Amino acid sequence: MSKTLFDKVWDSHVVQHIENGPDVLFIDRHLVHEVTSPVAFLGLKNRGIKVLYPERTFATADHNTPTINQHLPVKDELSANQLKALEENSKAHNIPYWGLGHEKNGIVHVIGPENGITVPGATIVCGDSHTSTHGAFGAIAFGIGTSEVEMVLSTQCIMQPKPKSMRININGELSPAVTPKDVALFIISKLTTSGATGYFVEYSGEVFRNMSMEGRMTVCNLSIEMGARGGMIAPDEKTFDYIKGREFAPKGAAWDKAMTYWETLYSDSDATFDKELTFDASEIEPMITYGTNPGMGMGIQNEIPMAEQVEGGSATYRKSLAYMEFNEGEAMIGKPIDFVFLGSCTNGRIEDFRAFASIVKGRKKADNVTAWLVPGSHKVEEAIKREGILDILNEAGFELREPGCSACLAMNDDKIPAGKYAVSTSNRNFEGRQGPGARTLLASPLVAAAAAVTGKVTDPRELLELQEA
């Protein structure tokens, strides 16, 4: 029988199928962080059991950590407690723990791939909804709740019904200055934030084939924002090259054995999907969001849609624009902004810093802009320094912070003040997500850089053309 990529990975991980119930799914790799794990570890303690396969779980501190002065004790008491709990739990259960300051520390979804933990055909879970990132390697990866974290720690399994399948095809070539983030925001704007609810998505076509691994991660990361359980891309030479030699990747005979499995990971040519969508690369422009959910995005040169044009709920639409203090029919270009946030598991990798630097090089940060540039991990930070990007940033008046989730969820001190506008490379523009009252415009690192040097929403193509001229 012909199978999709998703079927192949899912079916090979089903330990047991329960009649009139969920599947018992074996989990290959589990990532934990300080915020969603303490109660799960406590559950194990109450049951008097240990973690079943500690070597399959990895712990990092990222969600509520400060991004400056990480060598000093964490001031916020609740955050400090959660960090201490993670460290102690990891120690008690023999789980590798990469706390603040550790060379492998960083955002869960950045350090997984970086260290070779993320591999094709694996099932990967974490108590964070953007776990879908790891799907870029042809893994089934998704976010779970606290009870499920406890399930995986104690039995290395979770219980879930199999989701429906969707394939999104995009062929053709992307225009200049159109990045993977724009591709993702474009898809979400077409599907809306609930368009893929109940589905697991496979991305297919030239656009994704031609993308770097970093770019594929950005796309898969945002799958959750259209309601999907997760997203994945079939592995290819690029995937294998990326993984080879990384610390936790299989080696020697184990590598050969893994490769035999990995080479079977693609959707059969006659496999069918519950839903299939196709777009053309030429339709996609640099994107920006103007509202309070990631589906409210458009090409940066466009005007904010009129409420009548928006399907259903125009009252909600107006409420959303009122929060942003934007009006229907307005252009986004030229709107003044106050903050720029480059970072998060969506766009906090080296490629994103290269893109940002390509625009700010030889220019100066606008005076009205506060910029937070937060690498996704220490390894990204290192690469930024090694490649001379830090010098470019510093010369243009930018500083680099220390790794963490930072203003993506604003659980630490990196909160955008009420009423201020931030162009952010992260993943959610919900009311208050980046701080109470904060207003978020989601965009690519190029659009963020253009805003950072001009102090307003600017089409990055203008600046790139100037450079080339």
Add this chain to the structure above:
Amino acid sequence: MAYDKFNILTSSAVPLPIENVDTDQIIPARFLKATERKGFGDNLFRDWRYNSDNTPKEHFVLNNPIYSGKILVGGKNFGSGSSREHAAWAVYDYGFRCVVSSFFADIFRNNCLNIGVLPVQVSPEFLDKIFKAIEGNPDTELEVNLPEQTITLLETGEQESFAINEYKKGNLKNGFDDIDYLLNIKSNIEEFAQNTPL
């Protein structure tokens, strides 16, 4: 977390005839920063139950001593909103073992089933009868029979049946949550783990 087996529950009930009770009301977000699953019952319906100076709001049903019991009867669309598991924890920790309503939000229903709280969905008419019966006599007893999948107003004998997935029913009857189920098939899991390619 293990919980008591659920078989037949006979108890008086606490009425909350409000529709669309969301999980933010059941447990406000500020109680989610805990590192322990403790004391959530104290914060069940926190902002409906207490004034900002922590004195009880007299009119809220949980503060009215004439109502008690292990069954909470709520209005339509109970448990909507954020998926926080803490809402179900709070209901259980307070001492409820069963929630009756004419409609439940999906995730809340699942969260309840996994921690030993039985969500019983009845028709709007039957829900009305229950509310009226409790109004007439706060000591009115309900019998919730899981094996038979029925709920009965004991005074009048009026009865309705309810649906539940066989797997979850088995878990509740045995006092199992998903983890107990998985621990029971641990040898299968270990055997499976030996043959995974990764």
